[in-house]
Amino acid sequence: MSTAVTGTIVLPTTEDLRTLSRTSLQRCGVDLMVLDTPMKNAVTARTPVTGEDLFDYPAADSVGVEAAIEAAHEAFLQWRTVPGPVRGALIKRLGELLTEHKEDVANLISIEVGKIASEALGEVQEMIDICDFAVGLSRQLDGRTMPSERPGHRLMETWHPLGVVGVVSAFNFPAAVWSWNLALAIVCGDAVIWKPAQLATLTAAACSALFDRAAAESGAPANLNVTVSASAADTQALIDSPKVPLISATGSERMGEQIAPRVAARFGRAILELGGNNAAVVTPSADLDLATRGIVFSAAGTAGQRCTSMRRIIVHQDIVDELVDRISQVYSRLLIGDPFAEGTLVGPLIDGKSYANMIAALEKAVEQGGEILVGGKRRPSSNDSYYVEPAIVRMPTQSEIVKDETFAPILYVLTYNTLEEAIALHNDVPQGLSSSIFTTDQREAEQFIAADGSDCGIVNVNIGTSGAEVGGAFGGEKTTGGGRESGSDAWRSYMRRATNTINYSRELPLAQGVSFA
Numbered sequence: 001m002s003t004a005v006t007g008t009i010v011l012p013t014t015e016d017l018r019t020l021s022r023t024s025l026q027r028c029g030v031d032l033m034v035l036d037t038p039m040k041n042a043v044t045a046r047t048p049v050t051g052e053d054l055f056d057y058p059a060a061d062s063v064g065v066e067a068a069i070e071a072a073h074e075a076f077l078q079w080r081t082v083p084g085p086v087r088g089a090l091i092k093r094l095g096e097l098l099t100e101h102k103e104d105v106a107n108l109i110s111i112e113v114g115k116i117a118s119e120a121l122g123e124v125q126e127m128i129d130i131c132d133f134a135v136g137l138s139r140q141l142d143g144r145t146m147p148s149e150r151p152g153h154r155l156m157e158t159w160h161p162l163g164v165v166g167v168v169s170a171f172n173f174p175a176a177v178w179s180w181n182l183a184l185a186i187v188c189g190d191a192v193i194w195k196p197a198q199l200a201t202l203t204a205a206a207c208s209a210l211f212d213r214a215a216a217e218s219g220a221p222a223n224l225n226v227t228v229s230a231s232a233a234d235t236q237a238l239i240d241s242p243k244v245p246l247i248s249a250t251g252s253e254r255m256g257e258q259i260a261p262r263v264a265a266r267f268g269r270a271i272l273e274l275g276g277n278n279a280a281v282v283t284p285s286a287d288l289d290l291a292t293r294g295i296v297f298s299a300a301g302t303a304g305q306r307c308t309s310m311r312r313i314i315v316h317q318d319i320v321d322e323l324v325d326r327i328s329q330v331y332s333r334l335l336i337g338d339p340f341a342e343g344t345l346v347g348p349l350i351d352g353k354s355y356a357n358m359i360a361a362l363e364k365a366v367e368q369g370g371e372i373l374v375g376g377k378r379r380p381s382s383n384d385s386y387y388v389e390p391a392i393v394r395m396p397t398q399s400e401i402v403k404d405e406t407f408a409p410i411l412y413v414l415t416y417n418t419l420e421e422a423i424a425l426h427n428d429v430p431q432g433l434s435s436s437i438f439t440t441d442q443r444e445a446e447q448f449i450a451a452d453g454s455d456c457g458i459v460n461v462n463i464g465t466s467g468a469e470v471g472g473a474f475g476g477e478k479t480t481g482g483g484r485e486s487g488s489d490a491w492r493s494y495m496r497r498a499t500n501t502i503n504y505s506r507e508l509p510l511a512q513g514v515s516f517a
């Protein structure tokens with residue numbers, strides 16, 4: 001790719017990114033009609049890499065979200081009676097297509113959300129992994145059998161497809177989070193309506209096309225995944241539809257506050273994956289080399305734009321200076337810039353608003369007694385792209401700003417004396433997604449993962465807060481929303497449980513010894 005020098009950051013040209021996005025899309029089976037002149041209802045694709053618009057293209061012939069739900073519901077009615085392992089074969093094919101088009105989808109992710117190449121490829125690998133997981137799961141959608149209290153009776157559970165699942169995904173994992181939901185929903189016998197992030201519609205188009213191809217090749221009904229426009233009106237219609245029994249939404253706490261009551265008002269189910277304010281506790285026995293690496297990946301990786309990004313470290317006062325010194329040294333060597341360039345570790349923030357939020361948070365931190373130890377500055381670039389130096393901010397005590405999730409690379413440093421104090425400080429935020437402890441003392445590790453330890457949905461030992469595998473359930477507590485996606489038994493949320501009592505005797509004994517005759 002040719003490059004243009006913009007300040008100190010060397011970036012690809014927007015024209016190169018246009019070409020790359022078109023070829024990647026085409027290879028995934030999407031032929032976008034690019035508009036030369038502005039048109040009403042056109043979608044504008046943009047890249048945070050150069051901060052410029054890529055192109056306008058007409059929104060898909062929108063039949064309206066209601067009609068999309070109707071179409072997905074029709075597909076569900078057929079799909080629910082297809083045997084689980086046959087449903088699994090469709091996801092197996094999707095996994096193969098994602099493997100074949102790994103680089104194409106990763107390119108689109110890097111172009112639209114600015115992920116460095118390795119992390120974008122990792123996101124597609126996460127999609128392939130969840131496909132593998134779901135294929136196995138398609139033969140394991142098992143229920144239990146319990147002993148009945150009545151003679152000649154059998155008590156058991158059966159799990160049935162639920163219906164249409166509405167998936168609302170965020171810009172930062174524009175493809176993987178959809179695939180977590182889609183792969184489980186499809187093997188569970190459901191259909192999906194996907195409302196992708198407005199900032200990542202090209203990635204969504206490529207993923208949808210690959211799914212449609214897998215479905216067609218597997219002889220599955222059409223419309224098992226319907227991708228709708230990313231407009232706010234469509235989101236509302238999706239959220240409010242009684243034909244959508246489950247909404248799985250990833251985004252900000254504010255978004256969750258809007259969605260959750262609406263879904264509850266119609267007695268729908270919601271899987272919410274909202275904000276995180278993830279921290280690591282670092283104890284005096286920690287392997288500081290390992291801790292430094294784990295912290296840097298989670299705090300500066302993805303430019304701090306993962307739900308699981310590390311935003312706080314709570315460090316024993318005896319080692320804080322040494323640890324902060326080590327992290328600062330690594331930070332000073334981090335390559336910031338073109339996400340496609342070899343060696344880059346920190347790509348751009350998604351947009352100017354995100355940069356403004358970062359600056360505002362840093363200002364508040366200083367007002368609240370914090371000291372910016374390193375970073376926080378924007379690297380010069382001549383256009384509307386925002387490349388920032390990840391920041392480390394020492395806070396004298398717990399403060400309001402530390403309780404906020406700022407979707408940018410800011411790492412607050414707090415200190416502690418006793419582990420009890422560290423755990424209390426750790427849990428003293430509204431969010432509860434991911435957490436970790438760095439220690440070589442088993443007692444400390446066990447204390448952190450015990451019932452009165454970290455209150456998060458993800459509690460790690462000697463690894464960072466981000467980068468979870470698909471095999472475990474993913475999600476968190478408190479304002480993170482309580483939802484669980486991906487591995488373990490998260491699939492159960494995508495199914496309807498029926499409790500069956502079967503009387504194979506010639507009597508009709510009533511439970512609880514009731515007599516009624």
Ligand code: UN1
Pocket residue numbers: 126172173177250305306307308465466467468469
């Ligand atoms: C997210 O940021 O919304 O654990 C998902 C991780 C990834 C998923 C993050 N596997 O960091």
